Amino acid sequence: MNRFSDYKKNLNYSTCNEDSLTEKKALDVTKSDIILCLTGSGGPALNLLIENPKKIIAIDFNSIQNWLLELKIAAIKNLEYDEFCKFLGFKECKNRLELYDKITDDLSDYSFKYWEKHKRDIKKGILYQGQLEKVYKFSSNILKFNMGEKLDKMFSFNNLEDQIKFYETEWKTDPNWKEYLKHSYSIYFSNKDIEPAYYDLGEDYDFENFCSKLIDKGFKTRLVRENHLLSLGIDGSYDRVSILPLWLQRNNYHILKENIHKINIITENVISYLKNSPMNSIDKFAVSNLTDYLNEEDYKNFYRYIINCSRPNGKICIRSIVQRPILSDFTKNIIRNEELEKELENNDLALEYKIIVGKIIK
Ligand SMILES: C[S@@+](CC[C@H](N)C(=O)[O-])C[C@H]1O[C@@H](n2cnc3c(N)ncnc32)[C@H](O)[C@@H]1O
Numbered sequence: 001m002n003r004f005s006d007y008k009k010n011l012n013y014s015t016c017n018e019d020s021l022t023e024k025k026a027l028d029v030t031k032s033d034i035i036l037c038l039t040g041s042g043g044p045a046l047n048l049l050i051e052n053p054k055k056i057i058a059i060d061f062n063s064i065q066n067w068l069l070e071l072k073i074a075a076i077k078n079l080e081y082d083e084f085c086k087f088l089g090f091k092e093c094k095n096r097l098e099l100y101d102k103i104t105d106d107l108s109d110y111s112f113k114y115w116e117k118h119k120r121d122i123k124k125g126i127l128y129q130g131q132l133e134k135v136y137k138f139s140s141n142i143l144k145f146n147m148g149e150k151l152d153k154m155f156s157f158n159n160l161e162d163q164i165k166f167y168e169t170e171w172k173t174d175p176n177w178k179e180y181l182k183h184s185y186s187i188y189f190s191n192k193d194i195e196p197a198y199y200d201l202g203e204d205y206d207f208e209n210f211c212s213k214l215i216d217k218g219f220k221t222r223l224v225r226e227n228h229l230l231s232l233g234i235d236g237s238y239d240r241v242s243i244l245p246l247w248l249q250r251n252n253y254h255i256l257k258e259n260i261h262k263i264n265i266i267t268e269n270v271i272s273y274l275k276n277s278p279m280n281s282i283d284k285f286a287v288s289n290l291t292d293y294l295n296e297e298d299y300k301n302f303y304r305y306i307i308n309c310s311r312p313n314g315k316i317c318i319r320s321i322v323q324r325p326i327l328s329d330f331t332k333n334i335i336r337n338e339e340l341e342k343e344l345e346n347n348d349l350a351l352e353y354k355i356i357v358g359k360i361i362k
Helices: 020-027 043-049 063-078 081-088 096-106 109-117 119-124 131-147 149-154 160-171 175-189 196-201 207-221 228-235 250-262 270-275 296-309 338-347
Strands: 034-038 055-060 263-267 282-288 310-320 334-336 354-360
Touching (some): 020 043, 020 282, 020 310, 020 354, 043 055, 043 063, 043 250, 063 081, 063 096, 063 263, 131 175, 149 228, 160 207, 175 207, 250 263, 296 310
Parallel strands (some): 034 055, 034 282, 055 263
Antiparallel strands (some): 334 354
16 A cells, blocks of 8 residues: 555644754754755744744645644734634634634735635644644543543643652553553544654554553653643643644744744655755754655655755754664764754653754755
């Protein structure tokens, strides 16, 4: 089966499954930077915008993801923070379509046509309507059924030691948790299209162990309610989260409004875009998951083109589910910072990613 068969026909991501603090530290954005990132949910571009760069190129070959970013941009331009949260579905709202009517003038014709046909998603709150977010919801409902009040308890801790103790003594030993883990494979793999990288993990991949390790790391390293990505996975929403992703934080909203014109959205395969980009034209690259999806030829071209269009001393941050080494032809041009990679990997709220951070030498 082609891993992208339905992928480009769906809204796959609507929140943001990256911990933006990782890209922030890895790329060290300055005011003069032109940054290229994948659009996905739009979250990566909005998070980077808070760093006040010169320009952001948000690129995706799935136009629906780009129309989502257009929708978020139109909402930021036209709505105040509280309305924005209501419009997205982060907060309750009875008149979401009225808020939608306030922003449509800022949508392109294609985007407008798409959202007119998908008003039901807008009405429900677009924040949680991606395929991945629906899987999170489905999975968290099963978890709530299995773990009941123990899940509520997980969100109640103020102290990490107490949380770890509870996890070790009451959560990990619960037969319902073991039961959930046993079925985690079918819960997540029922829709591999949400994450094409899963195709590479192989049929006999021990997903139960993968999931168990992630949760172990998640529960033992940070308070659950301070990890918005873990919360999304186990609670299906940000409702009980005390630290929101950067782009959703009230304090950052005025920065988004001031900088929103700096995002340039491109619908194209990133490889052809990079191939045709002028030499020395981009400073920083945030390419979440891209390397998971590339065939051998494109993987080689990806580095070749990035090195060509990067300015001297540009920076790259690559997230991936499947670890793929930088090809030896390019290791002299991309100088990795392995110490920083390790630190970022250990602290990344998304828990499952391998991180590569490199400086690009011409
Ligand atoms: C995993 S998503 C990144 C989502 C991001 N982590 C988020 O939270 O929003 C990767 C995005 O890159 C897009 N993509 C994958 N391969 C691409 C390619 N070769 N060219 C352009 N876009 C691509 C996908 O459509 C997807 O939206």
